[in-house]
Amino acid sequence: MRASDADRERVAQVLHNALSEGxxxxxxxxxxxxxxxxxxxxxxxxxxxxxxxxxxxxxxQATSRALGFPDQRIGGHPxxxxxxxxxxxxxxxxxxxLPPQHNSFAFWGGAEIDLRQARFAEKHCxxxxxxxMGGIQITVPDDINxxxxxxxxxxxxxxxxxxxxxxxxxxxxxxxxxxxxxWGGVVVYRKPAxxxxxxxxxxx
Numbered sequence: 001m002r003a004s005d006a007d008r009e010r011v012a013q014v015l016h017n018a019l020s021e022g023x024x025x026x027x028x029x030x031x032x033x034x035x036x037x038x039x040x041x042x043x044x045x046x047x048x049x050x051x052x053x054x055x056x057x058x059x060x061q062a063t064s065r066a067l068g069f070p071d072q073r074i075g076g077h078p079x080x081x082x083x084x085x086x087x088x089x090x091x092x093x094x095x096x097x098l099p100p101q102h103n104s105f106a107f108w109g110g111a112e113i114d115l116r117q118a119r120f121a122e123k124h125c126x127x128x129x130x131x132x133m134g135g136i137q138i139t140v141p142d143d144i145n146x147x148x149x150x151x152x153x154x155x156x157x158x159x160x161x162x163x164x165x166x167x168x169x170x171x172x173x174x175x176x177x178x179x180x181x182x183w184g185g186v187v188v189y190r191k192p193a194x195x196x197x198x199x200x201x202x203x204x
Contacts, residue, residue, distance in 0.1 A: 001042045006166050011036050011045050018052050074173055078121040085109035085134060093117070098175070102127045106134030106184065116141045116193050120173040127177045131155065131184035138177060138186070141193035145174040148188050155181035161190040 012033060019029045032048050039045045078099030083090040085106040092102075093114035100122045104111045113127065116139060129136045129150060140146045142163035150157035157179070177188055 003039050003042050073119050076119045083111045085111040098125050104129045106131045106136050109134050111136045114139045124174050129179035129186045131181045131186050134184045136186045138188045143168050143193045144172050147176045150179040152181040154183050156185040157181040159188045163190050
């Protein structure tokens with residue numbers, strides 16, 4: 001199985017952590033990083049961390065992603081299918097389950113949707129956001145895929161990526177965000193996920 005840039009970065013992070021814990025020296029770090037960035041396959045990455053705690057954990061996770069094991073954040077009882085802010089505000093955040101279709105509407109008001117700690121009822125979910133003389137803010141974590149196709153008419157419908165992270169793997173949840181910003185705005189922020197550890201993958 002060919003290794004991706006994201007796979008190599010995950011293993012490199014394991015090595016940097018090992019250096020900070022005093023498990024390897026700077027010279028060893030440099031030697032191993034050379035091997036990591038020259039690796040062509042996931043098998044080439046395994047020997048690099050074999051003598052470290054949780055040896056190969058990053059490689060195993062990468063292998064699971066590459067083989068297409070499902071993300072364990074997918075599934076659960078769907079949460080509310082709507083969020084409406086009419087001369088008021090609506091908030092959906094924290095631990096909740098995004099339904100396959102969620103409709104958000106703001107008129108002279110606002111709505112906030114935060115998916116950084118959310119689960120997803122299905123692998124592919126859609127949020128339809130309509131802001132008329134109001135505003136809707138949607139925050140998505142950098143470990144899911146997001147597709148923004150909304151329209152701004154005398155308003156805005158934009159995606160701002162504040163994470164600097166590479167695209168999520170194909171096995172991660174995908175959220176499509178469409179709709180309309182009319183004399184108002186819909187802003188989608190892509191930010192680092194609020195998780196103490198990466199999402200678990202079956203088989204990892």
